[in-house]
Amino acid sequence: MGAQTGGGGVSAAGGVALGMVGGAIRISTPFLFVSLGECITEKSGRVNLGLEGTLVMGAMAAYGVSYLTSSPWLGVLAAGACGVVLGALHGWLCARPRVNDVAVGIALMLFGVGLAFFLGKPLIGPTAPHLPSVSLGWWSASGQVRSALQVNALFVLGLLTTAAVRFVLRKTRWGLVIRTVGESADAARAMGYDIARVRLLATMAGGFLAGVGGSFLSLFYPGSWNEGLSSGQGLMAVALVIFARWDPVRCLLASLLFGGASALGPALQSVGVTSGYYLFNAAPYVLTLAIIVLTSSRDRALLGQPAELRMAR
Amino acid sequence: MGIGVSIGVISPVTEPSPGGAAAVVATAEARLAARRRSVEAFAVPSAAILGALILFGIFVALTGRNPLAVYHEMYRGSFGTWFSFQNTLQRAAPLMLTALATALPLRLGLVVLGGEGAMVLGGLAAAAVGVHLHSPMSVKVGMFVVGALVGGAWVAGAGVLRAYRGVNETISTLLLNYIAIALLNHMVEGPLRDPASLNKPSTLPIGDDNMLGNLPGLDVHWGLAFGVAACLLAWFLMQRTTFGFAARMVGGNVRAALLNGLPVRRLIVVATFLGGLGAGLAGAVEVAAIHGTANASLVTGYGYTGVLVAFIARGNPLGVVPVALLLGGIGASGGLLQRVFDLPDATVNVLQGIIFLSILFSDSLYGRRWARKPAVAA
Numbered sequence: 001m002g003a004q005t006g007g008g009g010v011s012a013a014g015g016v017a018l019g020m021v022g023g024a025i026r027i028s029t030p031f032l033f034v035s036l037g038e039c040i041t042e043k044s045g046r047v048n049l050g051l052e053g054t055l056v057m058g059a060m061a062a063y064g065v066s067y068l069t070s071s072p073w074l075g076v077l078a079a080g081a082c083g084v085v086l087g088a089l090h091g092w093l094c095a096r097p098r099v100n101d102v103a104v105g106i107a108l109m110l111f112g113v114g115l116a117f118f119l120g121k122p123l124i125g126p127t128a129p130h131l132p133s134v135s136l137g138w139w140s141a142s143g144q145v146r147s148a149l150q151v152n153a154l155f156v157l158g159l160l161t162t163a164a165v166r167f168v169l170r171k172t173r174w175g176l177v178i179r180t181v182g183e184s185a186d187a188a189r190a191m192g193y194d195i196a197r198v199r200l201l202a203t204m205a206g207g208f209l210a211g212v213g214g215s216f217l218s219l220f221y222p223g224s225w226n227e228g229l230s231s232g233q234g235l236m237a238v239a240l241v242i243f244a245r246w247d248p249v250r251c252l253l254a255s256l257l258f259g260g261a262s263a264l265g266p267a268l269q270s271v272g273v274t275s276g277y278y279l280f281n282a283a284p285y286v287l288t289l290a291i292i293v294l295t296s297s298r299d300r301a302l303l304g305q306p307a308e309l310r311m312a313r
Numbered sequence: 314m315g316i317g318v319s320i321g322v323i324s325p326v327t328e329p330s331p332g333g334a335a336a337v338v339a340t341a342e343a344r345l346a347a348r349r350r351s352v353e354a355f356a357v358p359s360a361a362i363l364g365a366l367i368l369f370g371i372f373v374a375l376t377g378r379n380p381l382a383v384y385h386e387m388y389r390g391s392f393g394t395w396f397s398f399q400n401t402l403q404r405a406a407p408l409m410l411t412a413l414a415t416a417l418p419l420r421l422g423l424v425v426l427g428g429e430g431a432m433v434l435g436g437l438a439a440a441a442v443g444v445h446l447h448s449p450m451s452v453k454v455g456m457f458v459v460g461a462l463v464g465g466a467w468v469a470g471a472g473v474l475r476a477y478r479g480v481n482e483t484i485s486t487l488l489l490n491y492i493a494i495a496l497l498n499h500m501v502e503g504p505l506r507d508p509a510s511l512n513k514p515s516t517l518p519i520g521d522d523n524m525l526g527n528l529p530g531l532d533v534h535w536g537l538a539f540g541v542a543a544c545l546l547a548w549f550l551m552q553r554t555t556f557g558f559a560a561r562m563v564g565g566n567v568r569a570a571l572l573n574g575l576p577v578r579r580l581i582v583v584a585t586f587l588g589g590l591g592a593g594l595a596g597a598v599e600v601a602a603i604h605g606t607a608n609a610s611l612v613t614g615y616g617y618t619g620v621l622v623a624f625i626a627r628g629n630p631l632g633v634v635p636v637a638l639l640l641g642g643i644g645a646s647g648g649l650l651q652r653v654f655d656l657p658d659a660t661v662n663v664l665q666g667i668i669f670l671s672i673l674f675s676d677s678l679y680g681r682r683w684a685r686k687p688a689v690a691a
Contacts, residue, residue: 104673106483108666278495
């Protein structure tokens with residue numbers, strides 16, 4: 001790290017701020033992919049709480065495949081494929097009569113995490129090739145700025161995916177079908193659409209993105225496979241979709257905000273503030289909770305919420 | 314239960330309807346349907362667990378091990394010997410208590426996952442209070458009361474948010490679990506740390522004399538008795554009191570409950586509080602009977618296994634007892650599976666996950682082959 005801080009050096013507060021900006025970009029990627037995935041699923045009128053399990057399975061699969069084939073991008077694909085399978089399982093179970101989608105999500109979360117730990121046991125230790133990163137800090141002479149803006153290729157892909165999801169949901173026939181099923185299953189049924197099939201496909205697409213988000217954890221940051229890899233990011237991302245009001249672009253902004261909150265603890269630690277470390281690390285959970293408390297309402301339906309979800313609650 | 318007991322509105326429903334033979338036929342039909350339901354309530358979950366065991370057997374076979382040998386060892390490690398059975402009982406005790414945190418709100422149609430956080434904070438609060446009390450009896454009573462109340466308040470917080478603010482209780486309780494664990498880590502490494510605990514930061518020990526002893530004639534602590542008693546109490550509350558009736562009515566149809574003037578919001582808060590009491594007590598018992606101090610060992614995952622217990626028991630507190638024994642047994646056999654078959658410790662989680670999915674799938678089987686449409690009396 002070239003310690004050429006331009007001018008009189010970066011102050012501690014600046015260091016924390018910079019660390020949080022860098023952290024926001026770095027840590028937000030899994031949030032972004034999972035929340036985009038959940039956004040698609042929820043737009044079709046179904047909730048998949050199991051994306052935490054998908055995230056961890058994706059991380060494990062990506063690491064394993066990247067290790068075996070020495071191609072991190074194949075790992076990303078494998079992670080997405082795992083997500084598709086878990087999403088299909090969720091969609092299939094939820095299409096049975098009287099089966100509760102929230103409960104299925106919890107079960108898949110426990111199952112996915114357990115299976116990932118089971119299959120990933122031999123992967124603790126060996127190193128797999130990582131994903132490349134793109135340097136966006138070339139304009140700055142400060143080493144700190146440049147390392148903060150060392151952006152991962154998946155983040156760039158995430159930006160493109162955000163635009164793509166927005167376009168598909170708003171401007172295409174598929175998007176219209178998904179939104180119709182999510183707004184009124186009866187209307188969609190009357191128009192001849194197969195509700196269960198649309199929701200199954202939407203859950204599979206959501207699972208794919210969540211799996212890709214998991215590959216970021218094991219192939220870039222933190223960048224190895226172990227059992228403490230995810231600390232509930234998949235879960236927070238689901239809450240984040242509510243905050244983002246089911247809008248892909250707001251999902252991106254919310255992910256950056258959450259990434260910044262998650263980076264608070266490590267950023268403070270790097271400038272020597274160590275007391276209250278655990279409390280600062282709990283910041284994203286507290287922030288999530290505060291946000292859903294503030295944005296929820298006792299009797300008013302949430303703005304932008306698919307109507308079928310409203311009826312399910 | 315001072316709150317929500319006075320419900321005079323529902324009595325007309327229970328009055329016998331006037332009428333002749335048609336009414337008699339109708340009650341006979343109803344009785345038959347009730348019997349069918351009680352058979353189903355046992356047969357469907359049993360079939361689901363059997364199906365899960367078959368699926369897990371296939372999974373084990375795919376890893377190149379003999380599933381029958383694995384199941385034999387699992388039986389030996391859980392129920393097969395007196396020693397392992399006591400281990401199973403010891404693990405089942407906290408599961409009965411944490412399961413209540415999910416089971417009671419489940420009757421109101423709420424999916425609460427806050428048992429883990431309530432257990433962790435209950436244990437922490439119990440340990441913090443225990444060191445300030447003196448006689449062995451007051452230490453225990455103080456720990457259990459404080460631990461249970463803290464757990465109750467923690468889960469009731471999510472209940473309040475749900476009732477008065479419409480916050481999704483599933484997500485809020487999961488977030489509260491992470492926050493609770495962060496609080497535990499902060500307190501045991503900071504303000505409440507015993508300076509003598511070097512490798513594993515802990516609170517001050519409550520002292521060997523103040524520990525919770527074993528049940529007479531068993532190598533199992535009193536927590537088991539607490540667990541069974543709490544489940545019986547919860548069952549009585551839910552099935553035999555007006556509070557329980559009102560709560561189940563909310564779970565059946567919120568709008569009907571509201572139209573009947575039931576205090577739905579208060580019922581939600583009370584049910585989450587009572588459930589949290591159980592999980593908080595579980596934490597206090599773990600500290601008083603096993604660890605003697607609060608530290609990271611309190612984060613056991615019992616809270617999440619309790620969710621599974623509650624779902625398999627379909628929220629029925631009486632069903633929680635045998636299901637907790639079953640899952641306690643699965644947990645107890647995990648160590649043996651590691652030693653004998655070199656299976657990872659997550660094997661138990663995989664089996665639990667498969668059982669959970671299978672149980673949820675079985676929800677679609679109720680009333681399918683057995684219940685025919687009642688003949689319409691002309």
